[in-house]
Every structure is written in C-alpha cells, then in structure tokens.
Amino acid sequence: MTTRTRRTERRQEPLSRERIVGAAVDLLDTVGESGLTFRALAERLETGPGAIYWHVTGKAELLAAATEAVVVPAVAADDTDRTPQEAIRTLALGVFDAFDAHPWVGAQFSRATWRPTLLRVFERIGRQVQALGVPEPAQFTAASALMNYIVGVAGQNAATTRAVAPGTNRADFLDATAHAWSALDPGEFAFARGVAGRLREHDDRTEFAAGVDLIVAGITGGT
Amino acid sequence: MTTRTRRTERRQEPLSRERIVGAAVDLLDTVGESGLTFRALAERLETGPGAIYWHVTGKAELLAAATEAVVVPAVAADDTDRTPQEAIRTLALGVFDAFDAHPWVGAQFSRATWRPTLLRVFERIGRQVQALGVPEPAQFTAASALMNYIVGVAGQNAATTRAVAPGTNRADFLDATAHAWSALDPGEFAFARGVAGRLREHDDRTEFAAGVDLIVAGITGGT
DNA sequence: ACCTGAACACCGTTCAAGT
DNA sequence: ACCTGAACACCGTTCAAGT
Numbered sequence: 001m002t003t004r005t006r007r008t009e010r011r012q013e014p015l016s017r018e019r020i021v022g023a024a025v026d027l028l029d030t031v032g033e034s035g036l037t038f039r040a041l042a043e044r045l046e047t048g049p050g051a052i053y054w055h056v057t058g059k060a061e062l063l064a065a066a067t068e069a070v071v072v073p074a075v076a077a078d079d080t081d082r083t084p085q086e087a088i089r090t091l092a093l094g095v096f097d098a099f100d101a102h103p104w105v106g107a108q109f110s111r112a113t114w115r116p117t118l119l120r121v122f123e124r125i126g127r128q129v130q131a132l133g134v135p136e137p138a139q140f141t142a143a144s145a146l147m148n149y150i151v152g153v154a155g156q157n158a159a160t161t162r163a164v165a166p167g168t169n170r171a172d173f174l175d176a177t178a179h180a181w182s183a184l185d186p187g188e189f190a191f192a193r194g195v196a197g198r199l200r201e202h203d204d205r206t207e208f209a210a211g212v213d214l215i216v217a218g219i220t221g222g223t
Numbered sequence: 224m225t226t227r228t229r230r231t232e233r234r235q236e237p238l239s240r241e242r243i244v245g246a247a248v249d250l251l252d253t254v255g256e257s258g259l260t261f262r263a264l265a266e267r268l269e270t271g272p273g274a275i276y277w278h279v280t281g282k283a284e285l286l287a288a289a290t291e292a293v294v295v296p297a298v299a300a301d302d303t304d305r306t307p308q309e310a311i312r313t314l315a316l317g318v319f320d321a322f323d324a325h326p327w328v329g330a331q332f333s334r335a336t337w338r339p340t341l342l343r344v345f346e347r348i349g350r351q352v353q354a355l356g357v358p359e360p361a362q363f364t365a366a367s368a369l370m371n372y373i374v375g376v377a378g379q380n381a382a383t384t385r386a387v388a389p390g391t392n393r394a395d396f397l398d399a400t401a402h403a404w405s406a407l408d409p410g411e412f413a414f415a416r417g418v419a420g421r422l423r424e425h426d427d428r429t430e431f432a433a434g435v436d437l438i439v440a441g442i443t444g445g446t
Numbered sequence: 447a448c449c450t451g452a453a454c455a456c457c458g459t460t461c462a463a464g465t
Numbered sequence: 466a467c468c469t470g471a472a473c474a475c476c477g478t479t480c481a482a483g484t
Binding site: 049050054 | 447448449450451452
C-alpha cells in the first residue's frame with residue numbers, strides 16, 4: 001500500500017501497528033503477561049511509550065490484536081479434500097496448539113476483547129456443521145456447543161501449561177502432581193488419590209480430540 | 224477458637240481473613256475486577272492497606288480465596304437420593320450459576336490460583352463417574368472430560384455475561400447482537416448471518432446442560 | 447503526520463513505627 | 466500479636482512540545 005524508501009539503510013523500520021503487535025506477541029511469549037508493558041514495548045521498538053498510542057488505542061486493543069494475530073492463522077486451514085469431521089478436528093487441534101504455544105491467549109478469552117476473534121472461530125465451525133448435514137434449526141446450537149467445548153477446554157489446558165514453571169519438563173511435572181495427589185487426605189480426596197497413577201500416561205491433546213469427536217457424533221445423531 | 228469480648232459495643236469487628244475475603248467478593252461483585260484494590264478494600268474495612276497483609280499474603284491469594292468462597296459452596300450439594308446423572312447435572316449447573324452470578328470467577332480459572340478449587344470439583348465429579356459404573360481405567364479420562372467441559376463452557380458463558388454492560392437487560396443484548404450479526408459481510412460471515420435469528424430464542428443454560436448429558440451418555444457408552 | 451518523554455494518577459507491596 | 470500509613474517502585478495513559 002505505501003511506498004518503501006530503500007535509499008539508505010534505515011537504522012530502524014518506521015513504527016507500525018504490525019510491528020507493535022509483533023513485538024507484543026514476542027514479549028507475551030517470552031516474558032509472560034506481566035512482561036507486556038508499554039515501557040518494555042517502547043524499549044524494544046526503540047521509542048517512547050507515547051509513540052505506541054498513535055497506532056493503538058490502548059492496552060486492551062493491543063491484547064486483542066495480539067490474540068487475533070495468534071489465533072486467526074491457526075484456524076485458517078484449507079478444508080478442500082477434507083470431510084467435515086476432519087475439518088472440525090483440524091480446526092479444534094489448531095486452537096488447542098495455538099493456546100498451548102501461547103498460553104497467555106487462554107487468559108484473554110474471558111475478556112470482551114476476544115469476541116471478534118471468537119466470531120471467526122464460530123463462523124468456521126458453523127460452516128462445517130452445515131456440511132455435516134445438520135438441519136438448519138439445530139445448526140446454531142451444534143456450532144455453539146462445539147465452539148464452547150473447543151475454546152473452553154483449550155483454555156483450561158493452557159491454564160495448566162501456564163501453571164507449570166517455564167523450565168520444567170512435562171514428565172517431571174506430571175510426576176510431581178501424581179505424588180502430590182497421592183499425599184492428599186484419603187477421606188476428602190479419595191477419588192483423586194485413586195487415579196493419581198493415571199496422570200502419567202494420559203495425554204491432554206488426545207483426550208481433547210476424543211471429546212470433539214464425541215460431540216460431533218452426538219450432533220449428527222450417534223455413531 | 225478465640226474468645227470474643229462482648230463487653231462493649233465494638234465500633235468494628237477485628238480484622239480477619241474471613242472478613243477480608245468477604246469484602247473482596249463484595250467488591251468484585253459490585254465494582255468488578257478493576258474495583259478490587261488494596262486501598263478500596265482497606266477503606267471498606269476501615270483500616271490501612273498494610274493491615275490486610277497480616278492476614279493474606281498478597282493479591283493472588285486474595286483472589287484464590289474469593290474464588291474458593293464462591294465456588295466451593297456452589298459445588299457442595301447433597302447427593303443422597305440422586306442418580307449419578309442427576310448429581311453431575313446438579314453440580315454442573317451449580318458451577319454454571321456461580322460463574323454467572325460472579326462473572327469475575329471466569330477470569331480466575333485460567334490462573335494457577337484456581338487449581339486447589341479445581342481439585343475439589345474434580346473430586347466430586349470423579350465420585351459420580353465411579354457411581355456411574357465406568358471401569359477404573361477409564362475413570363480418569365471421563366472425569367477430566369466432564370470437568371473441562373463444565374468449567375470451560377461455564378467460563379465462556381461468564382465471559383459473555385461480563386461483556387454485557389451491567390445495566391443492560393438480556394433480551395436487548397441478544398437483539399443488538401442479532402442485529403450486528405445480520406450486518407456482517409455476507410461473504411466472510413455467511414454462517415453467522417444466517418443463524419443470527421436463532422440467537423433470541425436460545426438459552427445458554429439449557430444448552431450447557433444438554434452438553435453435559437451428551438458427554439455423560441458418551442462416557443457410559445451411549446444411551 | 448508522527449514521535450518524544452516528562453508528568454499524572456494510579457497500582458501492589460513493604461516497613462518502621464506504633465499499640 | 467496486630468495495626469497504621471507513609472514511602473517505594475512500579476503501572477497505563479496523556480499531552481505539550483518537537484520534527
């Protein structure tokens with residue numbers, strides 16, 4: 001859209017919404033939510049905090065843009081040559097993996113800021129629900145149930161990921177959790193104690209996908 | 224535990240963890256998340272901000288305690304004379320209603336602070352899964368799927384509630400949303416436009432419960 | 447049109463000092 | 466043991482002044 005001046009080597013690209021959002025995602029990924037500060041952002045962009053406000057209205061919009069930047073590509077798969085079931089599964093896993101890779105997204109999805117992105121997810125799910133042959137009156141409900149499951153559970157999983165200290169490896173974490181559960185009060189937490197051993201062998205992603213399949217099966221009337 | 228001096232009318236109860244958490248829940252319910260401030264809390268409790276730190280380690284613990292205060296009673300139903308299916312449904316709706324009445328809880332559930340409360344929910348669900356006769360190896364997975372659905376979807380719903388300006392009535396909000404959806408780009412949002420009319424007649428709580436039943440049916444092997 | 451950076455009005459948290 | 470409240474080190478946001 002704009003002409004780029006390439007005459008001399010620029011010390012620095014001019015500030016732009018795109019660069020700001022990119023730096024924000026970077027900061028969120030590396031330092032976490034508490035790391036996203038207008039001052040820290042300004043430092044990375046080699047400018048003052050005030051400059052950012054020329055391109056972005058405030059922190060809420062910045063978080064919304066960062067969320068959209070991460071979720072929309074994850075959800076934009078090519079669905080030709082796929083059955084609706086496969087397309088839904090792919091989309092669901094795309095959301096799951098995006099939340100897993102950028103756990104801070106999970107905390108955004110309970111804010112108003114998240115709604116435009118959510119609408120895009122809803123649209124894509126809805127189209128596949130149509131393709132499944134769900135009758136029109138039931139389509140809205142079916143798409144809502146699927147979307148809520150996908151976003152809700154992916155968010156829950158991201159919260160777990162976020163709870164783990166960044167350096168920890170996954171097996172160690174599950175071991176520690178299993179150990180902690182085994183030490184719980186036997187009266188109050190009989191069930192959790194009993195299943196603690198299962199923690200190690202279970203895979204959240206696989207179970208998430210199985211849940212999606214279950215709902216799809218329910219929507220299309222069994223089998 | 225402690226002796227209460229009742230000799231003279233006290234201007235004010237002594238500070239206690241219980242009073243602090245109660246005031247925090249109150250503040251969260253009435254003013255919202257941004258309203259929970261150590262200064263505002265101190266003012267309500269007629270003391271200084273520093274005093275609160277004697278009873279509570281910091282804001283994270285305060286939010287955890289507020290969350291627990293609101294969720295645990297909602298989940299602590301008496302399950303005698305109930306089928307496991309009914310007990311799960313009641314528990315699920317308890318979580319749903321608690322999130323709906325205190326929408327700020329939905330934002331907490333993606334924090335580490337929420338995990339102890341979550342464990343209690345998991346325990347109660349797990350016991351019902353056992354009562355359903357699910358074989359031991361599958362119990363962990365079944366309880367996880369149910370819990371993630373319940374908490375995830377209730378959280379999603381709370382986010383929607385929170386997005387609505389406090390004064391607005393529900394019908395007006397749905398009308399406005401339906402109207403906005405009808406005005407979307409027909410190419411990009413064909414599905415959302417098409418189902419916009421369904422928004423008015425749909426009931427989140429009923430659909431949430433139907434989703435729970437669907438998962439329970441899936442867990443117990445259909446029907 | 448776009449950037450600068452000091453200034454404003456807040457935060458959570460700490461801590462010496464009181465009772 | 467418990468409370469006080471000033472002080473510290475931060476925030477997001479604004480805005481006069483620059484280019």
